[in-house]
Amino acid sequence: MLLLVRMRYLSRNFKTRLSLNTQKYMLPGLLPLIPKQIGRNILLLSLIAVCGCTATEAQSNKQQGKNQQRAVPVVVATVTRKTIPVELRQTGTVVAYSTVGVKSQVAGPLTGVYFQEGQNVKKGQLLFKIDSRPQEAALMQAQANKEKAIAQVKQAQANLSKAVAQVNQAKANLLKDQTQAKNAQVQAQRYSTLLGQGAISKEQADQFRTASDAQKATVIADNEGISNAVAAVEAAKADLNNAKATVTAADAAIDSAKITLSYSSIYSPITGRTGSLKVNQGNLVKDNDTNPLVTISQISPIYVTTSLPQRLLPELNKYRAQGKIQVDAYIPKDEQRPEHGELSFIDSGVDPTTGTIQLKSSFTNSDGRLSPGQFVNVVVRLTQEPNAIVVPTTAIQTGQKGQFVYVLNPADQTVDMRPVVVGNAVSNESVIQEGLKEGEQVVTDGQFNLRPKAKVQIKQAVGTGQRTGNVNQGNQSP
Structure with a gap:
């Protein structure tokens, strides 16, 4: 025109x-x-x-x-039925199973360091040496004190034996004097009778009576001597016990000196990985200093902590009561090899500031891939959902009326838009609770160019050597 x-x-x-x-x-x-x-x-x-x-x-x-009327190229996948795990996904932090700050219990110059920073060490491995000469001298002094205490014990035993012998001698003297006193009393009585008969003089009778009284006094003195000898025995026994106690104290001093001497060699208390060295060889080390010489972190086994919303706590407790709960830790940029562990701790209370509860899972970490402070993706596997309808997650689209998928009509190679109810998602697959049946085919790539009843052409998925889906490829145009 x-x-x-x-x-x-x-x-x-x-x-x-x-x-x-x-x-x-x-x-x-x-x-x-x-x-x-x-x-x-x-x-x-x-x-x-x-x-x-x-x-x-x-x-x-x-x-x-x-x-x-030109067909839209798409990639399709078949709806399958399989067992899908029910799991919770959160971000977690790796923490050491235990952390020990190694300190010195004796003061002195640091004479040796027997590890490298960041080195894996075993329990009982030598880490540090401190000048031990003062401790060795103290041990020798304690040993000398023990020898002296042993000599005192021997002297006390000799004194006790002497006191016992004195008791025996006093008892023998008592028996002899008692016999003599009895004989003197008989003589005194006999001469007293003769004095009454006028057979002897009074002077003779008085002589025998005086001898009897003297013998009685000797018996009394012997009894007192026995008492003194027995007291000497008790004193000798006390001295012996004191000497033995001195030996025991000397043994304790020797043990203490040996322990103090052992502190001059510092060994690793756990198996783990050393941190940075705080004091170098040649420096003077203080006993029980505030700063440790080195910190050792036990990383095998190791913990991973994470937090879950408190609303999931009843479900978590339910599955934990049924048995152990498996936990997987995925390392960023290396998610093809997850670390496997199990849930070992659920905190007793909910954090009121965040409304979450802390979980702690233990991992063997035999390869040392997990390190304290590292962030990982944590998957808590609660249970499994058998015979679930599953599709690739990329097939699910979101529209104004909710989620939907494009379903392939194999008869005329067109697609229909069908609403679905999506359940749990695992890896790159999602569970469809309503809307699909096993064996149907859904579009996983190319949905943005589709509309209901649109003609499609099945194409090869990127990175595969064959076309996806169980579609009769003979009826498709090249």
Whole structure:
């Protein structure tokens, strides 16, 4: 139409110019004829142009209709039924199973360091040596004190034996004096009788009576001597016990000196990995200093802590009561090899500031891939959902009315938009609770170019050597 308007404009313009420029050179009879002929020619050209435009427009509409019927390339996958684990996913932090700050219990110059920073050490491995000469001298002094105490014990035993002998001697003297006293008393009584009969003089009777009284005094003195000898025995026994106690104290002092001497060699209390060295060889070390010489972290086994919302606590306790709960830790950028462990601790209370509860899982970490302070993705596997309808997660789309998938119609190679109810998602698969059946095929790639009843062409998935889905490929156009 634009061309037709243009030709009419040229016709009028040409006629005007012809009448102005050629009238004076042409014969009067020919002047009316020229514009008419030119007008006819212009009209003919206009008709040809209109026909050309109409043909072009028709061809364009035909091509557009052909393009609208062209199949959309898509990738499809088959809906399957399998057992899917029910799990919780959170971010966790790796913490050491135990951490020990190694300190010195004796003061002195640090004479040796027998490990490298960041080295894995075993329990009982030598780490440090401190100058032990003062401790060795103290041990020798304690041993000398023990020898002295042993000598005192022997002296006390000798004194006790002497005191016992004195008791025995006193008892023997008592028996002898008692016999003599009895004999003297008999003699005194006999001479007293003879004095009454006038057979002897009074002087003789008094002599025997005095001898009897003296013998009785000797018996009394012997009894006192026995008492003194017995007391000496008890004193000797006490001295012996004191000497033995001194030996025991000397033994304790020796043990204490040995323990103090052992502190001059510092061994690793656990198996783990050493941190940075705080004191170098040659420095003076204080006993029980505030800063440890080195910190050792036990990393095998190792803990991973994470937090879960408190609303999940009843479900977590339910599955924990049924048995051990498996926990997987995925290391970022190395998620193909997760570390496997189990849930070992649930905190007794909920954090009121965050509304979460802390969990702690233990891992053997035999390869040392987990390090304290590292962030990992934690998957708590509660149970398994058998015979679940599963599709690739990429097949699920979200629209104004909720989630949906495009389902393939194998008969005519078109797709339908079907709403679905999505359940748990595991890895790159999702559980469909409602909306799909096993064996159906859904579109996993190319959904943005689709509409209901759109024609599709099944293409090969990227990174595979075959087309996805169980579609009859013989009926597809190349």
